[in-house]
Amino acid sequence: MILADSLWRKSVVTVVAAGAFVSLYEVTALDSRYAARQAARREATALPSPGARLAFDATAYCKGVTTASGVPAQRGVAASDPALLPTGSVVDVEAGDPRYDGIYTVMDTGPAVQGRELDLYMWSCYEALEFGRRPVRITVLRLGWNPNATSPTLLERIFRKPAAIPAASASTRDPAMTATSGSTRPDTTTSAAAPASPR
Secondary structure, three states: OHHHHOHHHHHHHHHHHHHHHHHHHOOOOOOHHHHHHHHHHHHHHOOOOOOOEEEEEEEEEOOOOEOOOOOEOOOOEEEEOOOOOOOOOEEEEEOOOOOOOEEEEEEEOOOOOOOOEEEEEOOOHHHHHHHOOEEEEEEEEEOOOOOOOEOOOHHHHHOOOOOOOOOOOHHHOOOOEOOOOOOOOEOHHHHHHOOOOOO
8 A cells, every 4th residue: 555655665665675686696506516516626735644544646757865954865765745744644546556555654855746736756757758648546554743643543443441540659558558569458467556545
């Protein structure tokens, strides 16, 4: 009834409705492809946990005498992005070729090594050129220099040690118990020499 009588009110309601429709129409709805791209981007830049299996691209290098960490360049040394695999990390590389499969220690960095890339040191430049660029699977055995950031072994996972129970201190022991013989039998010399209590 209120809108039927006034042309001005009809035009205001129409403009407000059109503005609301346009603003809702411009909102971007997240589709599954967008969400998958965002998840892949987060996964590519997230610090891996010890024991994680990741897909990397591997290349090879042969130049250089010492690495960024100061150790000599030698077989078994790899370079990576320090934001993803810090120096000191130990990885198990599966390259699909037994000559290159094995355990590598990340001791080097480089400006060209960014993201999920691993650069393996090879003594021969011909071998490095033959290696080229290939996809590899890595398992993070240790992350950085921290010995506590290692992947648990199979035996450690099966036989997980229970938390240590703290030993009782001397002040909490019963004075009537002797600790010299290792038994928990009451000390008879202490109880025999004790005065009798009045009745």
